Amino acid sequence: MSCKLLASGNEAVAMAAFDCGVKLGVGYPGTPSSEILDELSRSGGAAQWAPNEKTALEVAIGVAFANCRALVTMKHVGLNVAADPLFTIAYSGTPGGLVVISADDPGMASSQNEQDNRRYAIAAGVPMLEPADSQECYDFLKRAFEISEAYRRPVLFRLTTRVCHSKCVLERGSDRLAPGAGHYERDAKSSVMIPAYARIAHRKLRAALHELEKLNEQGEFTREIRKSADLGVITSGIAYQHVLDAAPDASVLKIGFSYPLPMETIRRFAASVKRCVVVEEGDPVMADAINAAGIKVEGKAEMFRFGELNVKRVRALLAGDLTPETPPVGGKLPALCPGCPHRKTYEVLRDLKCIVSGDIGCYTLGVLPPFEAVDTCVCMGASITVGLGLRKALPEAEARRVVSVIGDSTFMHTGVNGIVEMVYNRPATGHVVVILDNSTTAMTGLQENPSTGRRLDHTPAPSVSIEKTVLGIGVDHVDVIDTTAETEKFSELLRQRLASNDTSVIIARRPCILALAKIKTYGEAK
Amino acid sequence: MGCCCNTINVTVAGLGGQGVLKVTDILAEVMFQAGFDVKKSEVHGMSQRGGSVSSEVRFGKKVASPMVPEGESDILAVLEPTQIETNLGKLRKGGVLITTDDIPLDKLTNPKALNSMMLGALAAHFDQPDELWINVLKANLPAKLHELNVEMFNLGKNAIKR
Numbered sequence: 001m002s003c004k005l006l007a008s009g010n011e012a013v014a015m016a017a018f019d020c021g022v023k024l025g026v027g028y029p030g031t032p033s034s035e036i037l038d039e040l041s042r043s044g045g046a047a048q049w050a051p052n053e054k055t056a057l058e059v060a061i062g063v064a065f066a067n068c069r070a071l072v073t074m075k076h077v078g079l080n081v082a083a084d085p086l087f088t089i090a091y092s093g094t095p096g097g098l099v100v101i102s103a104d105d106p107g108m109a110s111s112q113n114e115q116d117n118r119r120y121a122i123a124a125g126v127p128m129l130e131p132a133d134s135q136e137c138y139d140f141l142k143r144a145f146e147i148s149e150a151y152r153r154p155v156l157f158r159l160t161t162r163v164c165h166s167k168c169v170l171e172r173g174s175d176r177l178a179p180g181a182g183h184y185e186r187d188a189k190s191s192v193m194i195p196a197y198a199r200i201a202h203r204k205l206r207a208a209l210h211e212l213e214k215l216n217e218q219g220e221f222t223r224e225i226r227k228s229a230d231l232g233v234i235t236s237g238i239a240y241q242h243v244l245d246a247a248p249d250a251s252v253l254k255i256g257f258s259y260p261l262p263m264e265t266i267r268r269f270a271a272s273v274k275r276c277v278v279v280e281e282g283d284p285v286m287a288d289a290i291n292a293a294g295i296k297v298e299g300k301a302e303m304f305r306f307g308e309l310n311v312k313r314v315r316a317l318l319a320g321d322l323t324p325e326t327p328p329v330g331g332k333l334p335a336l337c338p339g340c341p342h343r344k345t346y347e348v349l350r351d352l353k354c355i356v357s358g359d360i361g362c363y364t365l366g367v368l369p370p371f372e373a374v375d376t377c378v379c380m381g382a383s384i385t386v387g388l389g390l391r392k393a394l395p396e397a398e399a400r401r402v403v404s405v406i407g408d409s410t411f412m413h414t415g416v417n418g419i420v421e422m423v424y425n426r427p428a429t430g431h432v433v434v435i436l437d438n439s440t441t442a443m444t445g446l447q448e449n450p451s452t453g454r455r456l457d458h459t460p461a462p463s464v465s466i467e468k469t470v471l472g473i474g475v476d477h478v479d480v481i482d483t484t485a486e487t488e489k490f491s492e493l494l495r496q497r498l499a500s501n502d503t504s505v506i507i508a509r510r511p512c513i514l515a516l517a518k519i520k521t522y523g524e525a526k
Numbered sequence: 527m528g529c530c531c532n533t534i535n536v537t538v539a540g541l542g543g544q545g546v547l548k549v550t551d552i553l554a555e556v557m558f559q560a561g562f563d564v565k566k567s568e569v570h571g572m573s574q575r576g577g578s579v580s581s582e583v584r585f586g587k588k589v590a591s592p593m594v595p596e597g598e599s600d601i602l603a604v605l606e607p608t609q610i611e612t613n614l615g616k617l618r619k620g621g622v623l624i625t626t627d628d629i630p631l632d633k634l635t636n637p638k639a640l641n642s643m644m645l646g647a648l649a650a651h652f653d654q655p656d657e658l659w660i661n662v663l664k665a666n667l668p669a670k671l672h673e674l675n676v677e678m679f680n681l682g683k684n685a686i687k688r
Contacts, residue, residue, distance in 0.1 A: 005558075006554055006555055006558045006564060006566070032569075109569035110569070133592075161569060162567055162592060162593065165567065165568060165569065166565055166566060166567040166592035166593075167551075167554055167564070167565065167566040167567075167592075168563075168564065168565045168566075168589075168592065169558065169563060169564060238591075238592075241590045241591040241592065242590075242591045242593075244590035244591070245590045245591045245595065310591070310593050310595065310596070311591050311593065311595040312595050312596050328612075328615070329611065329612045329613075329615065330612070331577060331578025331609065331612045332541060332576070332577050332578045332608070332609070332612075333577050334542070334576060334577035335576050335577070337576060
């Protein structure tokens, strides 16, 4: 018996992964993707957090080389980190199903850019499915694994914020496939990408994409609504839902398999209506591809490239209404919580007039009043290395003011390489890194990481020691301090280190105020 | 409200930590169990660190977009007075605004249960039986919080005259 329930897109993906026999789910937390692996674990599936997205994808590739199904989850910018393995596994493929979730964040509810990861499907030559609601998340994910195995290709599964977090009615199937027992068959020509084999693999990939386009033309992932012959809309993902409300009389061609596109289906649809408009969130990916194929369609005005679409904006887009949009009334900005251990750290950094190279996490909020302490923030792990660059280029007096701050989870993600760089290419003035260790991955919802001593499901795990790691790499000084309890001592220590030419790591350790209560319950449950 | 042919739009707003999302979780589940097509939408992550939060529920015979179009909320419930102005543009002309002025705050014995009182005030605008609301409310909370939250729900509900 199938059952009906209310589920978010993320929950639906987790249910489908469990129901179709995923051997391992692996990822790195990132809004809006973070809940998928928690849900998979809660439902009884195997799931684990990797230190970063590249690591996650590579572990999953191993699982899929062992003829099992593997699910990888990350937010859009995570795919930048995982791009290296992605572009080559696109060539070799895996015998077991491999599906990579890319959760994009148009409008940047909680991100540093609004990159459109449909571009990755094209650039890497990886088929992409793009569900528009929880039901499609569930149905498409199961099919994604079948397609991955049938064509020996990784499949990119693109979600967006509103698909991930919107709840809607889902009919969950009753079939459960048990995860397969792994087995290995040597196939070096497919799995070892030396140039001689990769040249063959590249041709095979292009041939597979032609076959996948034929599969897409069969219409399984396309929904066509025939209404008005005056207006036709080609759309995908959440934009499809807005189109249904904004243009109830329009004919609609909804694309669910967004690369390679079903160009003949699109050609027929476009020819059947007087005016054909492409309504897509983010970059004009479909509009450009369709026009390049010689099919005349209208794209959207530049103003609709920014931010999320919604019903009102789709109405304006279709009407060609270019009236400048009034920004919504500003709400209250997020801020570091009262009692947050980062507060005292930032007060000291501000008072010492440090140039703070920042990173990604709650502590990026140190840029806002009353601290206004953070000077730069680029991407995960960049604080240490950007700080080193500043130290190399600035005159001595200013170089001495540069401090890199990075969270515990971000340090494990891509901060370790920055410490290697610091020891190897040490600036003349040395450098100071403050690791803000609040013992959790707070911003994305208090997930575990390699240094917390707990697994994804909060059961005990071996803990990677931050102090041993940086000492082992060879920094001159490592100090651990609770900056809330010993603010003055921290200030004095920081002044000392900044004045020296040494390389220093100061670990500001105090648990996140939100995590404290939860951490106690993890102990009780065990 | 609760007619079967039109889509009903409800927006609940407040600040991070007030339990806004719990209110819409329960509302969505009640309407789902009552047989409607339901969609619910909000954003997570950085926007929740004590910042403004709003969450939307749409229900009816068939719902497409999960986001309530601007200015088309039939009901807007706001848990924090400073957030009324920010969200007022979401309410349709003639729509119902519920604020903390409409509920008996003097009887709120625990500030954490404000959302249950507001849920009660919301429930007063729909025809679904109390039993359904209370069952779903309980299913969303640990047992030790049931008594308090059911009491606050009832206080909120009885405060609204239909």
